[in-house]
Amino acid sequence: MDYRDWEILKVLYNQKNLTKAARILFITQPGLTNRLKHMQEELGVKIITRESRGVHFTPQGEYLVHCAEEALAHYQKIKENVRNMSKNVSNEVAGTLKLGVSNFFANYELPYILKLFKMQYPHVEFKVITGWSRDVTQLIHNKDVHISFVRGDYGWRGLLKHLLFEETICIASKEEIDITDLPHLPRIDYRGDYLLKSLIDNWWAENYAQAPFISIEVDQVDTCKEMVINGLGYGILSSRILTGIEDIRLIDLTDQKGNPLLRRTWMYYHQESLEWNVVKAFVHFIENFDWKDN
Template identity: 80%
Template sequence: MDYRDWEILKVLYSQKNLTKAARLLFITQPALTNRLKQMQEELGVKIVTRESRGVHFTPEGEYLVRCADDILAHYNKIKEHVRNMSNQAGNEIAGTLKLGVSNFFANYELPHILKLFKGQYPHVDFKVITGWSKDVTKLIHNKDVHIGFVRGDYSPRGLKKYLLLEETVSVTSKEVIDLVELPNLPRIDYSGDFLLKTLIDNWWAENYIQPPFISIEVDQVDTCKKMVLNGLGYGIIPSRMLIDTEDLYKIDLMDQDGNPILRRTWMYYHMESLEWNVVKAFVNFIETMATD
C-alpha cells in the first residue's frame, strides 16, 4: 500500500459511499473499486462490504483507517523535514504553514496578515483551521498545527506564547443607557467563546442581583451587533468588533477596582517548531509586526 491508498481509506470511511469518495479523490468509481480490490488482495483481508446504502468497513478495515492517520501524519512530517533541509541549504523560506485560528481572528485579522507575509515569502502556502478558541488551543497543544491564534487566557502548558492584542469589552446600544437600569433593559445574547461568556457572567454577578433580561438569542456576535444597530436591545461585545461603528453608545466593563476588563489575543507555538524555517519566519514576522 502506498500513500494514496491511505488517503483513499480515510476519504471512503468519512463518506461511506463509493461515488462521493471517488468525486472527492478526483478518480472514477471503477478506478476506486479496482484499487480497493487490489488492497484487499495484497493484505489478504476484506476491508469493506458493499450494502444498499453504501459501504460498511469490516473490523480489519476499521483498524486500517485508524492506522491511516498515523501513517499520513508521519509521511507529512518527513516531507516537511526534507523540504526544510532543502530550504535551509538554499536560504529560501518555503513550505506549508499550518495555522489554528479563532473564528474572530480568522475573519478580521488574519487575511491582512497572510497577505503581507505572502508578499515577503511568496513560496509559503497556508493550511488554516478555524474554530472556537478552546478548540484551537487543543490543536496547537496536540501539534496538529504549527501556530495557534487564540482569544482569551487559556494558558496551555508547555507552549510559548506571545501577546498580540488587548481589547476592552463594552456594553453597547443604539441609545444612551444607564448601567443601573441594565437588568431591566432587553439584551441581545449570543453564543460566544467559553472564557468570554465567563468573563461577562462574572462581571454581571459582581454588579447585579437579578439576572439579565435576554430578549433575543443569536448564534454569532456579528448578528448580535446588527441587532443592536437596529435598536433591538443592548449587547456586551468585545471592542474590536465595534471598530468603524461610530453610531453606537459604548460603556467599557470595569472591575471592582475601576480597571477596564481586558480580553487578550495570544499567539501560541511549541519552541521546537522554530526548527522549521517557515515557522520561525512567521513568528518573527508577527512579533515584528506587533511592535511596529
C-alpha cells in the same frame, strides 16, 4: 498499501459515505470501490461494510485508519524536513505554513496579515483551519498545525506563546443606557466561545440578581453587532469588533475592584517548529507586527 491508499482510508472514515469521499478525493465512485477491493484482497481482511446509512468500518478497518493517520503524519513530516534541509542551504523561506485560527481572528485580522507576509515571502503557501478557540488550541496541541491564533486564556504546557493584543469587553448600545437598568433592557445574545461566555456570565452574576432579558439570539457575533447598530437592543461584545463604528455607546465591563475585564489574543507554537524556516519567519513577522495600526 501506498500513500494514496492511506489517504483514501482517512477521508472515507471521516465522511462515512463513498460518494462524498470520492468527490473529495477527485476520483470516481467505481474507482474508489475498486481500490478498496484491492486493499482488502491485499491484506486478506474486510475493511468496510456498506449499510443503508453509509459505510461502517470493521475492527480491522478501524485499526488501518489509525495507521493511516500515523502514516500520513509521518510522510508530511518527512516532506517538511526534506524541504527545510534544502531551504537551510539556500536560506530561502518557502513551503506550506499550517495555521489554526479562531473564527474572529480569521475574519478580522488574518487576511491582511497573510497579504503582507506573502508580499515579503512570495513562495510561501498557507493551509488555514478555522474554528472556536478551544478547538484551535487542540489543533496546536496535537501538532496538526504549525501555529495557532487563539482568543482567550486557553493554554497547554509545552507550548510557546506570544501575546498579540488585549481588548476590553463592553456593553454596546445604539442609545445611551443606564447600566442599572440592564436586566430590563432587550439584549442580543450570540454564540461565543466557552471562556468568553463564562467571563460575561460571571460578571452578570456579580452585578445582578435577575437573569438578563434575552430578546434575540443569533449564531454569529457579526449578526449581533449589526443588530446593535440598528438599535434592536444592546450586546456585550469585545471592543475590537466595534473599532471604527460610530454612534455606538460603549461601557466597559469591570470587576469588583474597578479593573476592566480583558480578553487576550495569543499566538501559540512548538519550540521544535522553529527549525523550519517558514515557521521561524512567520513567528518573527508576527512578533514584530504593529497591532495598533491594524
